Amino acid sequence: MRKKYKIGVCTPIFPNHEKPESGAFVAKLVQEWLEFDVDVVVFNPQPFFKRHSENINYKHIKQVNPKYLSFSFLNRNKIVYPVFSRIYKFLMLKAHLFPHLPDVNYGKFLMSGGYLAYLISKKYGVPYVLDLGESKLSEGFNSQAELDLARLIVKNASGIVCVSCRLKNEAIELGFEESKILLAPNDVDKKKFYKIDKKIA
16 A cells, blocks of 8 residues: 655644634645645644633644643743754654654745754655745744744755745745745635625725
8 A cells, every 4th residue: 555645744733623714724735735646644732731722623634742841930031042943842742753753844934834944854754845935034033043043954954945035035045946936816706706896885
């Protein structure tokens, strides 16, 4: 029996019962991939103490939701907390990861899902693709250490998907090859959104 190709989706957001719109685009993407006869597992770590509504259980979508401590007392330290928190999330994920080890990872957002994908790649040799959907990149780094980490994540990616020309240019500035970047702008359903007469509107 042929083994199905498995895609891992590392994402900080995914639809839950309280906020079904949160990460709905990620769930939609996963559902579309499943039509190509592949396996998909979603890695979505969640804080242990923070109240979090249970994720929506989509048919055929495997979800791994390890709990992690948020260490909120470190929040004020803009240098220590981001890196420490991300590493801890990975350690919690690692305990659940091996049975679901994918052939490739898809990291949603550079410094969250992208960072998890980078750590999994470093530990297990799983290649990864980044999906940059942030409103901004370069202006969001809190320190030189975080900027250096961003460059490392980008450098080791197999490819990058960008939703805007601005993000594409920023990925290039971080050191990624332009030829390996796919520009895929966000679009709307033109059957639902189209021009109409102002008087009718």
